Amino acid sequence: MVDYVDKSKVPQATVPRLARYLRVLHRLERDGVPKVSSKELAERLNANAAQIRKDFSYFGEFGVRGVGYEVKYLIGELSKCLGLDGDWNVAICGAGKLGQALARYRAFGEEGFRLAGIFDSSRYVVGTAVDGLVIRSERELTSFFRENNVHIAIITVPAEAAQSVADKAIEGGVKGILNFAPVRITPVEGVYIRQVDLSTELMVVSFYLSQRPR
Amino acid sequence: MVDYVDKSKVPQATVPRLARYLRVLHRLERDGVPKVSSKELAERLNANAAQIRKDFSYFGEFGVRGVGYEVKYLIGELSKCLGLDGDWNVAICGAGKLGQALARYRAFGEEGFRLAGIFDSSRYVVGTAVDGLVIRSERELTSFFRENNVHIAIITVPAEAAQSVADKAIEGGVKGILNFAPVRITPVEGVYIRQVDLSTELMVVSFYLSQRPR
DNA sequence: CAAGACCTGTGGTAGATTTCACGAAGCGGC
């Protein structure tokens, strides 16, 4: 990746695609495939080869004309593009089923995300462990975030609690929030907030099914 | 909603937004708010009022000029737009933490999704209950789907198992798939497949954070 | 070393989406 890339010029739609490219590339690497063309990648992803090349072109020239892309090299470059060089300290706020599911998610550490802590408000849960990590009390959240330089908070608490947890995380110096609670977190200057919405997804399926009789 | 709406003319980006509008509207209804303007909705959603009106306009005219929208009426109309009148039978395939988290998700039933069954391949889990529903063996999946007219499968199994589970679900007559496993399910004519990608989301956060020094 | 097959990087364009801006229409006060 060229150093002087202005990431604000990268189309928003490109970013999640880069992450998907990376996943397929990791699989290719694991299978011992040394190089790949945009066409092959496109087939595996159900995408358009030109689009893949264009996406790369916002960051630099990663391929060799007439040949294709070297898988390992491309993985390294795309990782840098996505900011996955270096480590991000991540904490999960809310140790319910969803929080625990994410805590166990292995892909975490492999991509430079370090799970620094997991928090919950229920005293019946605090002190027990998930995947070797002790669940801490939400009262310690702000101080823990500050002391451990937590960059990203993943919010998996019920809707009612989401804003107050976000406030604590921001007070603790968090720079990014991935929010699974079905409420909008009030935006704060300097903090990137991304909303993920599981129930919405089911409704989208419903929409496309209802085009024909059920 | 007007009857002759051609849903294939609705922009793809509009559909998930409708679901988000609906959620805010439900909250307004619960709070006893009788009517709302596109401007107020926009503020609560961090969105553009014109966009909201435009989104509605693909389906009909739901408001009154100079007044706004009646909350209850709008909820009813948007629900119809999204195909949430009537019931969808849903089954969760994979009773891990994520599957269990979704099974407990209350918003389900309220929007016309009926959780018909939950399946897993592990004999240590089959027979136990989640939220009052007995976990069934994946071997019964196809026949259960067929006998119980399951419309939508939610796939929460590991990546390796996702395709084979999807095949069984499709054989059982499923018409829509919401896939949380990080692999692409091979598309099949007549089956709508939607991919949700949790690890991708974290990388998107990483991208936007890495624009500035960490 | 020339020809043919292959593949990248990208200008340009077609298409989709978002946003603007304004006419149409309801409401309340006088």
Next chain:
DNA sequence: GCCGCTTCGTGAAATCTACCACAGGTCTTG
């Protein structure tokens, strides 16, 4: 009934996104 205020519905402009098509390189083969 008229005026001023409000808000919807929607063409049209602006912006964003995806895709085509081709110049520019690479590799293989004879």
